[in-house]
Amino acid sequence: MYLVVIAWMYVVLMMSVAEATNTTGSVLGAIVTFFLYGVLPLVVVVYLLRTPQRRRAIKAREAAEDAAHAAGRAAPSAQPDAGGEAAGAAEAGGVAPVRKEP
Template sequence: MAVYLVVIGWMYVVLMMSVAEATNTTGTVLGAIVTFFLYGVLPVALVVYLMRTPQRRKALKAREAAEQREATTAASSDPDAGGHASGAAEASGITPVRKEP
């Protein structure tokens, strides 16, 4: 949460720099826009992306663990997941067809 407070503060500073650039007698609106993006949006986006990397990794590991648990649960609850012929086919006298070695 403190990171977001710093981001908001920095964006305020950059906004004021941009306003000063646009209202200065030698400044331009294009210069203000460039200042806002090069001093504000791009660096802040990079910093926030880098600061959230551990959270993204943790979420990815949690999602993979949940998928692994789900796959394990689904495989153990399906009685015919082994890929073998069912007992009903053999009980009725039908033999499974095998390839010759």
């Protein structure tokens, strides 16, 4: 897949250079050619071609989290208060908690 991407970018680069160096061409036209014929279509194609790989990675991550949960240990993201802040951090900064009187 990456060989096709590299080859297409080479072709588009040569098209851009040809347009920039042509007597009737311009550098702005070369830039537009590079982005509209090269970068934009390749971003879409690579995103679509990597969709199955992203799905497999998501399923593998979910399976690992399920296995960790089934083994009795929770995943690090599932632990409550995993932020690492102390419970009284707001009070230490000089901000008193607001409480209702009974």
